[in-house]
Amino acid sequence: MSTATGKQFDQGLVNTIAAETQMSFIDGEKGILEYVGIDIDSLARNSTFEESTYLLWNGRLPNPTELAAFEQQLRAEYELPAGVIDMIRATPADAATMHTVQTLVSSLSLFDAEADDDSPEANIRKAIRLVAKTPTLIAAFDRHRKGKEIIAPDADRSIAGNFLWMLRGEEPTETMVRALDVCLVLHADHGFNASTFTSLVVISTLSDLYSACSAAVGALRGPLHGGANEGVMVMLNEIGDMSQVDGFMKGKLERKEKIMGFGHRVYKAYDPRATYLKTFAEGLARDTGNMPLYEMSTRIESIMHEAVADKGIFPNVDFYSATTYWSLGLDLDLFTPMFALSRMSGWTGHCIEYLKNNKLIRPGAAYVGPHEVPYVALCDR
Ligand code: SDX
Numbered sequence: 001m002s003t004a005t006g007k008q009f010d011q012g013l014v015n016t017i018a019a020e021t022q023m024s025f026i027d028g029e030k031g032i033l034e035y036v037g038i039d040i041d042s043l044a045r046n047s048t049f050e051e052s053t054y055l056l057w058n059g060r061l062p063n064p065t066e067l068a069a070f071e072q073q074l075r076a077e078y079e080l081p082a083g084v085i086d087m088i089r090a091t092p093a094d095a096a097t098m099h100t101v102q103t104l105v106s107s108l109s110l111f112d113a114e115a116d117d118d119s120p121e122a123n124i125r126k127a128i129r130l131v132a133k134t135p136t137l138i139a140a141f142d143r144h145r146k147g148k149e150i151i152a153p154d155a156d157r158s159i160a161g162n163f164l165w166m167l168r169g170e171e172p173t174e175t176m177v178r179a180l181d182v183c184l185v186l187h188a189d190h191g192f193n194a195s196t197f198t199s200l201v202v203i204s205t206l207s208d209l210y211s212a213c214s215a216a217v218g219a220l221r222g223p224l225h226g227g228a229n230e231g232v233m234v235m236l237n238e239i240g241d242m243s244q245v246d247g248f249m250k251g252k253l254e255r256k257e258k259i260m261g262f263g264h265r266v267y268k269a270y271d272p273r274a275t276y277l278k279t280f281a282e283g284l285a286r287d288t289g290n291m292p293l294y295e296m297s298t299r300i301e302s303i304m305h306e307a308v309a310d311k312g313i314f315p316n317v318d319f320y321s322a323t324t325y326w327s328l329g330l331d332l333d334l335f336t337p338m339f340a341l342s343r344m345s346g347w348t349g350h351c352i353e354y355l356k357n358n359k360l361i362r363p364g365a366a367y368v369g370p371h372e373v374p375y376v377a378l379c380d381r
């Protein structure tokens with residue numbers, strides 16, 4: 001619908017293309033996701049989070065020397081400024097995890113002399129700091145809130161391996177590290193999703209990368225977006241066991257309540273990330289004694305297929321990431337912070353890309369209120 005000014009009205013920007021990008025391509029009808037032309041299934045099977053981040057930021061895969069150098073740049077930035085550690089220690093143990101992540105991501109700017117330097121070189125250095133430090137601040141807060149000693153990052157470990165090390169202080173198994181690394185690859189980027197678009201709105205004003213990414217964390221928190229993976233786990237715990245699945249789902253569907261982990265603004269086919277995650281979730285669930293969760297999930301999936309597949313509603317990335325993260329032993333309220341940890345790669349990459357051809361993002365609004373209303377003095381109201 002065109003408004004008086006000739007602008008298109010598009011609630012939720014469903015039919016709006018806001019900019020060009022070379023980072024990720026999504027075909028919602030066919031269920032295709034590519035990072036710089038490489039399909040997500042190949043990346044999940046063969047790549048690492050660090051390599052996929054290099055790909056997203058540089059538009060090509062690194063050669064061995066480039067990958068080693070990039071990994072070193074990231075590892076050199078794992079540590080948190082002492083002031084941020086003090087802030088973590090001052091954070092209430094019962095603080096909401098995503099509020100804490102948003103606050104701490106923003107606090108990194110207070111200790112970065114380049115915070116307001118928006119040169120491409122400084123932005124890349126800040127992007128590396130944000131990707132490298134977000135895992136550390138999440139793990140440090142989790143240790144703090146449990147009354148445990150904060151564990152320093154280990155620069156001999158990958159981002160996935162280092163996160164599990166800092167979280168528990170125990171040697172993670174290779175299977176666990178690989179499972180987490182695959183989740184980070186799968187969640188790294190996804191076009192102009194709500195949180196990425198949030199970061200673009202902020203960076204388009206020529207604000208800074210820390211402001212853009214902490215705003216993006218706020219958007220990701222919502223249950224319609226990144227918060228869905230936590231919502232899936234809450235639902236599985238609420239159902240309890242397989243005998244309750246059918247009755248629970250019947251009630252939800254009759255009440256037309258949204259089922260977390262299903263549906264997508266773009267995918268009207270199976271989310272390709274869910275395809276790979278499902279196989280991973282099964283293997284991990286089997287190894288960790290969580291098969292009942294996985295079996296409940298597959299039962300829910302078949303009920304949903306019967307009920308709403310014809311409306312293009314299929315599992316999205318969050319549905320099987322819930323069982324995967326649970327099997328990894330992550331607390332439920334760490335699921336969405338894991339999403340933020342990974343998507344930091346996409347947020348920073350898109351901000352740097354957008355700045356190359358910046359345009360302030362400022363859509364119109366269709367005013368539907370009154371006109372020519374007289375001002376009535378207070379004493380006459
Ligand atoms: C992510 O955008 C991205 O790329 C996001 C993401 C990324 O990587 O960044 O992929 C990550 O956020 C995945 C989505 C996680 N969210 C959820 O799982 C929450 C549950 N899903 C829904 O809230 C919903 O599917 C949305 C919000 C994801 C998308 O919804 P839309 O495009 O705004 O469509 P809609 O809400 O208007 O629904 C259209 C119809 C409605 O039915 P009718 O009123 O037409 O009869 O589909 C129904 C909805 O009721 N529907 C669902 C449903 N999702 C949509 N019905 C039951 N369960 C659901 N989950």
